[in-house]
Amino acid sequence: MDAVAALTERTEAAERSIAALAKRTDALEARTTVWTGHFTQETTVQVAVGGTRDIPITWATPAPSTTYSAAAAVSVAAALLGKVTATVKQGSKTKTGCVVTVQNSGLVTLAIGAEVSVIAVG
Incomplete structure (x- = not known):
């Protein structure tokens, strides 16, 4: 695997991790909203x-x-x-x-x- 492909793969993995973290953060914020x-x-x-x-x-x-x-x-x-x-x-x-x-x-x-x-x- 060349350096560009490896960097692309790592970037995509990081973006998936960020998206998953954003979903978890949204879920946590929804649970802590109190009426x-x-x-x-x-x-x-x-x-x-x-x-x-x-x-x-x-x-x-x-x-x-x-x-x-x-x-x-x-x-x-x-x-x-x-x-x-x-x-x-x-x-x-x-x-x-x-x-x-x-x-x-x-x-x-x-x-x-x-x-x-x-x-x-x-």
Whole structure:
């Protein structure tokens, strides 16, 4: 093999390596792109003893997919003789939002102001 052919072969191999590295870099960048969503709403929560209430929420910016992780919280002025919890309803995540279920495990029906918050990462 003469010197020109050897150099041509090495150049082509280097170009293939660069192209493969560029593909891997693009794939890595795609995996590290993170979407975050945050939602907070002041509302009046009316939940019977042992009951639940579903609250639909909408993201300000739609998610790229429905595979994001989300956590919900509810803050109430007073939960009488028990507690109030919030969870993201299973199967409710869409690109535009999700449903938060507020549950009253107290001994008194609630009809109070509350702040419902959801944060999501995907």
